Amino acid sequence: MKDDDVIQWRFGDEDTLIADINVTADRIIVYDDVLDGRFRDRLKLDNQTGSLTITNITTEHTGEYKLQINIEIKIFILFVFDEVKSVSVKEGDSVSLNSNLTEMKNNDVIQWRFGIKNTLIAEINKRSDRITVYDDVLDGRFRDRLKLDNQTGSLTITNTRAEHDGDYKLMFTDLMMYSEGRFSSKSFRVSVYDSVHCCGPTEAVIRLVLSALVGVATVIIVVYEIRSRRAERDQAHIHT
Template identity: 60%
Template sequence: MFHTVLLCLCFWRLDVFGDTVKISVNEGDSVSLNSDLTEMKDDDVIQWRFGNKNTSIAEINKRADRITLYDDVLNGRFRDRLKLDNQTGSLTITNTTTEHAGGYKLQINSEIKRFFLTVNVSVMEGDSVSLKARFTKIKDDYVIQWRFGDEITLIAEINVTADRITVYEDVLDGRFRDRLKLDNQTGSLTITNTTTEHAGVYERQINGVRKRFGLIVFARLPVPVISSNSSHCSSSSSSSSCSLVCSSVVNVSHVTLSWYAGISVLSSISVCDLSISLSLPLEVEYQDKNTYSCVLNNPISNQTTHLDINTLCHTCAVSMIVLISAAAAGFLFIVSAVVGIFCICKKCRQTDQEVETHEEEITYVVPKFYKRNSQKLDNKEEDHVVYAPIVKRK
């Protein structure tokens, strides 16, 4: 069963300042500019315009029963990206890029409503990112300024008339020092070796015309860790289950932690704009043949850890067998040691008995000597063997 826990939503943001609705969206996502109408009237004419030149990009004419999308204007930047709701007149822009950032004007008959769209660019911490100005070549009278943050601090400038390029890298406590590159042909700004300090809103002004970019810097993701909760080992006559948990080892934000069985999502938990540790449990059957993995991802990267069931999961029966085997091995070792000691002691006792027996069986011989008649020894005295009876004593 699929389970999802969302701790917050991170799709797009809407603020109202005066008569202008400010919206931010992540690059690649879709965004809707709402007309606030529940239903159009039969004589309504709705027009959507974009940019400082108020270029028409979409129109609904209820009188003529006509819906028109001008998606080939502005070098086709809106081609196949615009959707117009024929009931409410709301405009949806799909697969957004930084080219779609800027001002939009909605005109319903004689009423006007304004929107300002900021498209957020995502980058991995340590990588470089370019905020493009969309010019193949800047004109001779252009003055291009790049500003950053809530205070709109000036960080870079090209003044074509004065033939001057300036990078203010020491502002804001030097956070941009040795990190800014300005293209003198197109006016694009590149930020190298990004950190989370560079995340925020960048504003490009060309002769007073503004365009905003939102930069999101993602920290590098840790590898998720899968561990076994051995205290939840359970078994029955038919099956055994294993309780697991996957977690991130450090605090991260703007991420989703998910369990997969093959390519299918089993469960997930997401967090935005918070720095908390994430963990996600999973219960699997010990004999399960599926391939399980835990994935930690954000919009631009991911880290995956694959589950090794044989290493982390043991049934209660298997655990009992292991315990019994270990106990039996220990018992056999003790018995062997006792038997060995017994045999050694017994051998020692036998040796002592043998020594005592040998001492009791020693035979003592008492010789008796007999002397022959000396008369028969006329010529030469010779040695003679003397025999004596043997007496055994015990």
């Protein structure tokens, strides 16, 4: 950091100030009592670089963080998950990513994002009764392949290809929480495999076990056949 740098960290759609550094005034402040105290005793600022650390994170810390260094602005989208669900799909088939909602309410907002850059690929805004799929993003890899369930917000990807392999993130909130930058989130890791090379990890294990069992059965049959023929030969020899 330079002598005249001013750094501010903001959170959520309303750009709530949660931390700042003023090098000239030699001031470092964390505003951890804002937003119902969700950041209380969790924020740490590096006075050399201005980097922000959030400790002991929970899902309520999911959202958009904005860093302003003088006039330069950078945006970070943080997702906090309880777990990542792995899903395997054969290339060319469809795969559904379930929101686990029975029915969306009138003020609900759902967003689906893809990849390390969290590219927005689909969303539902119940308040404005709007369903949008951004199937032209990412060089059109999702063109004509995305379907959203208007009742539950679940996402279906049809005619999957290897380029659809990756991480999908579901962000769910209502308009009140959205204005505060608060989201619930889920993550799915989709693996697309082709029928020639392999399959999903579970199916691969099953095939391996079945192959082993077939191998054992074959050995047993061969041993039994050898012993039977040997016994017949010994009996014939004794008879002679």
